[in-house]
Amino acid sequence: EVQLVQSGAEVKKPGESLKISCKGSGYSFTSYWIGWVRQMPGKGLEWMGIIYPGDSDTRYSPSFQGQVTISADKSISTAYLQWSSLKASDTAMYYCARLREYSSSSHYYYGMDVWGQGTTVTVSS
């Protein structure tokens, strides 16, 4: 079974650092991009960035560039999202998801077909 399993809920104080994880199994982890998506309480989905574990090529949304770091360790099929100094506004649910490429009419499309269960991050003094 293809799955992504995320690390557990975190409660942190402002200014603390944090690294959450997303472990893939049941497929070739190095052959698919992994994306991170933020969902603030009661709000919609926000695309944060993606990483290709095969070569660690990483792309960030301008909104999150410099605010978080996305990385991966292909030897253990795990992607990471980390903060060096958390803010209260980082309180949210964070999802990782696999980007699958689909071929249709000689074009290539992608969709996020497998999602982790989400990691809740609470930042409060």
Add this chain to the structure above:
Amino acid sequence: DIQMTQSPSSLSASVGDRVTITCRASQSISSYLNWYQQKPGKAPKLLIYAASSLQSGVPSRFSGSGSGTDFTLTISSLQPEDFATYYCQQSYSTLGTFGPGTKVDIK
């Protein structure tokens, strides 16, 4: 950046109703449009990719259409398990912007 809008932001419907949700991109994205369903406390689920292709395992009552800037998600006969929030997402650019969501609840 490509901006995505959805309408309506919410709607109330009954079981058996035909429901249509609209998504608009700020520039042409060809058919690079996905639809997701999210239920409370759960991760999103991919329903439609490439504007109109049904993801494996998704019921055929879901369909998508459109190209360029205007897209629709249609649920032909709303079922109890379909009450959820629906998001569109453009996959034209690396920055895969999501729409703000449409909440479908019970009338």
